[in-house]
Amino acid sequence: MPDTETVEHDVLVIGAGGAGLRAAIEAAAAGVTVGVVCKSLLGKAHTVMAEGGVAAALGNVDDRDSWRVHFADTMRGGQYLNNWRMAEIHAKEAPARVLELEAWGAVFDRTPDGRILQRNFGGHRYPRLAHVGDRTGLEMIRTLQDHAVHLGIDVHMEVTVITLLTDGNRVCGAFAYDRERGRFRLFRAKAVVLATGGVGRAFSVTSNSWEYTADGQMLAYNAGAELQDMEFVQFHPTGMVWPPSVRGLLVTEAVRGEGGVLRNNEGRRFMFDDIPENYRSQTADTEEEGWRYVQGDKSARRPPELLTRDHVARCIVHEVRAGRGSPHGGVYLDIAWIKEKLPNAAEHIRKKLPSMYHQFKQLADIDITSEPMEIGPTTHYMMGGIRVDGDTQMTAVPGLFAAGECAAGLHGANRLGGNSLSDLLVFGKRAGEHAATFAKAHAAGRIDAGAVDHAARSALVAFEHGGGGEGPYHVQHDLQTMMQDLVGIVRHEDEMRQALARLDDLKRRAAGVGISGNREYNPGWHTAMDLRNLIAVSEAITRAALERRESRGGHFRDDYPDKDPVFAGFNVVLAKGEDGTMRLTRVPIPPLPAELEQVIEEQKS
Amino acid sequence: MSTATFRIWRGERGDGRFEDYPTTVSEGMVVLDAVHQIQSDQANDLACRWNCKAGKCGSCSAEINGKPRLMCMTRLNELDLERPVTIEPMRAFPHVRDLVTDVSWNFRVKQKIQKFTPTAPHAADGTWRMQQRDIDRVQEFRKCIECFLCQDVCHVLRDHQLHDEFVGPRFLVHIAALEMHPLDTADRTAELREAHGVGYCNITKCCTTVCPESIAITDNAIIPLKERVVDRYYDPLKALVRLVRGGTKGESRAT
Numbered sequence: 040m041p042d043t044e045t046v047e048h049d050v051l052v053i054g055a056g057g058a059g060l061r062a063a064i065e066a067a068a069a070g071v072t073v074g075v076v077c078k079s080l081l082g083k084a085h086t087v088m089a090e091g092g093v094a095a096a097l098g099n100v101d102d103r104d105s106w107r108v109h110f111a112d113t114m115r116g117g118q119y120l121n122n123w124r125m126a127e128i129h130a131k132e133a134p135a136r137v138l139e140l141e142a143w144g145a146v147f148d149r150t151p152d153g154r155i156l157q158r159n160f161g162g163h164r165y166p167r168l169a170h171v172g173d174r175t176g177l178e179m180i181r182t183l184q185d186h187a188v189h190l191g192i193d194v195h196m197e198v199t200v201i202t203l204l205t206d207g208n209r210v211c212g213a214f215a216y217d218r219e220r221g222r223f224r225l226f227r228a229k230a231v232v233l234a235t236g237g238v239g240r241a242f243s244v245t246s247n248s249w250e251y252t253a254d255g256q257m258l259a260y261n262a263g264a265e266l267q268d269m270e271f272v273q274f275h276p277t278g279m280v281w282p283p284s285v286r287g288l289l290v291t292e293a294v295r296g297e298g299g300v301l302r303n304n305e306g307r308r309f310m311f312d313d314i315p316e317n318y319r320s321q322t323a324d325t326e327e328e329g330w331r332y333v334q335g336d337k338s339a340r341r342p343p344e345l346l347t348r349d350h351v352a353r354c355i356v357h358e359v360r361a362g363r364g365s366p367h368g369g370v371y372l373d374i375a376w377i378k379e380k381l382p383n384a385a386e387h388i389r390k391k392l393p394s395m396y397h398q399f400k401q402l403a404d405i406d407i408t409s410e411p412m413e414i415g416p417t418t419h420y421m422m423g424g425i426r427v428d429g430d431t432q433m434t435a436v437p438g439l440f441a442a443g444e445c446a447a448g449l450h451g452a453n454r455l456g457g458n459s460l461s462d463l464l465v466f467g468k469r470a471g472e473h474a475a476t477f478a479k480a481h482a483a484g485r486i487d488a489g490a491v492d493h494a495a496r497s498a499l500v501a502f503e504h505g506g507g508g509e510g511p512y513h514v515q516h517d518l519q520t521m522m523q524d525l526v527g528i529v530r531h532e533d534e535m536r537q538a539l540a541r542l543d544d545l546k547r548r549a550a551g552v553g554i555s556g557n558r559e560y561n562p563g564w565h566t567a568m569d570l571r572n573l574i575a576v577s578e579a580i581t582r583a584a585l586e587r588r589e590s591r592g593g594h595f596r597d598d599y600p601d602k603d604p605v606f607a608g609f610n611v612v613l614a615k616g617e618d619g620t621m622r623l624t625r626v627p628i629p630p631l632p633a634e635l636e637q638v639i640e641e642q643k644s
Numbered sequence: 645m646s647t648a649t650f651r652i653w654r655g656e657r658g659d660g661r662f663e664d665y666p667t668t669v670s671e672g673m674v675v676l677d678a679v680h681q682i683q684s685d686q687a688n689d690l691a692c693r694w695n696c697k698a699g700k701c702g703s704c705s706a707e708i709n710g711k712p713r714l715m716c717m718t719r720l721n722e723l724d725l726e727r728p729v730t731i732e733p734m735r736a737f738p739h740v741r742d743l744v745t746d747v748s749w750n751f752r753v754k755q756k757i758q759k760f761t762p763t764a765p766h767a768a769d770g771t772w773r774m775q776q777r778d779i780d781r782v783q784e785f786r787k788c789i790e791c792f793l794c795q796d797v798c799h800v801l802r803d804h805q806l807h808d809e810f811v812g813p814r815f816l817v818h819i820a821a822l823e824m825h826p827l828d829t830a831d832r833t834a835e836l837r838e839a840h841g842v843g844y845c846n847i848t849k850c851c852t853t854v855c856p857e858s859i860a861i862t863d864n865a866i867i868p869l870k871e872r873v874v875d876r877y878y879d880p881l882k883a884l885v886r887l888v889r890g891g892t893k894g895e896s897r898a899t
Binding site: 084 | 656670671672673674677683684685688689690691692693694695696697698699700701702703717719740741742744746747748751754755759760762770771772773774775776779782783786787789790822825828
């Protein structure tokens with residue numbers, strides 16, 4: 040292609056959130072040349088939105104905590120579909136990864152004796168989340184960014200990858216376009232790390248920004264890697280519901296960690312009404328015990344508002360459907376009530392939850408220190424993703440690695456809050472390290488000029504249709520509404536069959552969209568390009584959800600409302616078949632080693 | 645539902661004009677919602693940056709009715725919708741297209757600032773101890789979302805275009821966060837005076853006014869940094885000591 044710039048790196052990292060930056064730092068430290076590609080400006084990736092904290096068993100607030108408890112909590116939260124090796128590594132390595140951030144300048148909130156403070160969060164047995172008020176993600180991404188810029192890493196901002204390039208079965212580069220000029224850029228790389236985050240833009244109510252269009256998942260899939268657990272989408276229980284323009288915006292779980300309670304329109308704390316059997320022994324019997332827990336009383340058990348996200352989200356939907364919801368179709372989340380318990384409650388709330396205070400005050404005219412918030416579930420996180428080796432994070436494609444949200448395994452059927460930020464650090468580092476090792480051991484691959492040419496031509500098709508084709512935003516909107524309605528938080532066989540048919544239609548519409556204007560910073564074009572991955576990932580989610588005929592974790596089926604032991608034994612895995620269609624298999628989960636089995640048993644009490 | 649007109653700057657690389665877009669507005673909308681609606685229905689190729697839509701990422705900076713603000717945090721009900729709402733790109737940076745500007749200078753500036761350099765760990769397990777009261781100020785500075793609105797409004801950059809001599813309020817806040825970090829051991833005072841040009845700031849506090857994170861940029865960051873420079877280089881007593889001891893200008897260190 041005449042207007043293509045070629046760039047060469049030993050390791051190419053795609054994505055510059057926590058996982059991508061941590062991978063880049065590690066690869067650079069290993070002495071290879073590193074390039075980072077990101078769709079937005081540096082420091083704007085979704086990690087910046089993470090609020091509550093990063094989970095690591097430091098034991099600073101409760102010394103009963105250890106990697107064993109964290110491991111068991113993660114497995115229980117994931118309903119044992121997790122890649123247990125990843126859960127083990129994660130629990131063991133998270134503390135070192137958090138402390139390392141401090142050495143790079145992060146400033147976490149402190150305990151009275153000057154160590155990193157940790158807070159309670161859903162599904163974590165002890166206070167475990169290192170945090171900075173409710174802006175932990177900002178602290179993390181800025182620390183990584185400021186550390187990385189001094190390591191000689193090349194950052195390609197506002198660049199979107201269209202396809203990975205392979206030589207034989209190994210990866211050898213990527214083909215991309217830059218948003219500003221609309222020019223193509225060819226990356227040659229010995230190893231590639233995918234760290235592109237989630238898929239939230241496939242749904243209409245989401246906490247995710249425009250970037251989360253399943254790029255990494257579909258780049259990997261098209262290059263020959265496998266996807267797993269795609270049926271497990273996390274609907275976070277607390278998103279804003281009003282005003283309409285902020286619907287879906289995240290309300291951190293830290294509100295509940297600091298004592299916030301959920302009530303229906305009758306004022307009842309409905310979370311006490313439905314406590315799952317496997318959490319009963321860990322859950323408070325009374326409101327009074329729940330309050331003592333959030334105040335740090337070690338003899339108390341956690342309030343039911345801090346049960347896992349999948350369960351809390353479903354309880355909220357249940358209340359709303361039973362007619363006990365709030366005026367705008369949610370329920371009430373109340374932190375203001377703690378003024379009954381604390382003398383300086385308003386100040387305490389503003390100190391502990393500054394950005395929530397700010398967000399509600401400015402966007403909804405609600406003062407959370409004096410009145411309850413209205414909240415409801417929002418599409419938040421993808422547990423499923425690219426299937427990787429638990430130790431190295433390498434996919435089925437040699438030289439191709441994945442870390443963070445776009446990879447699968449750690450979280451199983453449901454992710455615990457706070458385990459995402461630690462996931463980014465632990466597996467970002469590992470992916471960077473192993474990608475560097477791979478790059479050192481292999482020469483550059485051969486670029487297939489035909490594949491590059493094909494990708495470039497298909498990227499420009501929408502311009503040929505011009506203003507006469509359908510607008511890309513309308514197709515995107517219809518896709519999001521359809522997925523929300525038919526493959527959302529409560530699923531049913533008939534609706535998902537309908538969704539597959541609708542996806543065929545949307546594929547046709549996406550192929551016909553037209554773009555006016557030129558290639559320079561043209562968001563219409565960018566949106567048109569994103570549609571392919573969004574539609575493909577929607578199909579993957581739907582097919583996997585149809586296959587799992589039970590309810591578990593983030594996946595709830597109206598027609599199969601219970602857990603089924605048969606489905607506890609495997610992950611649903613998708614790969615691209617020879618004929619280009621999605622091939623689905625059930626891949627058995629390898630048995631737990633006796634040592635880890637024992638850890639789970641000892642934590643069951 | 646009612647209609648309002650948005651007068652948006654369209655064009656490429658400085659060559660542009662305002663265009664009017666009428667669109668329906670509803671309760672609770674922010675300026676970014678209106679821009680998205682216009683983008684979706686009337687101008688698919690309208691260029692703007694955005695990410696979080698919650699005032700946390702600092703991507704959607706623009707000048708709304710002439711004031712530097714985040715589009716996602718500007719509610720329509722605080723604007724006069726009887727008249728067209730003007731939306732322009734940040735004027736202190738080179739124009740790219742429509743509402744997008746080239747802010748890459750900011751990223752280059754940060755690379756030139758001495759990085760965080762911690763003291764040896766305080767405990768045998770390699771960890772540090774810090775008291776919350778000692779980090780409150782640093783945490784205030786670290787709230788910065790890098791929206792660059794303070795850079796946009798600063799007359800040293802906007803009007804005098806001294807980008808080569810002055811790092812601007814954003815990076816003075818960044819330096820203050822490093823300098824006041826209880827664990828940091830680096831000394832940035834000489835650079836502050838020379839390369840970073842802290843003396844150019846004449847404390848008009850425009851940066852503080854536009855900061856969406858309400859960081860007291862001038863009072864808490866810039867003035868203390870100016871004091872450090874003054875203390876080292878312009879203290880008459882210290883100058884006298886230097887004269888007597890024959891120390892070189894700029895190299896006297898408090899011991």
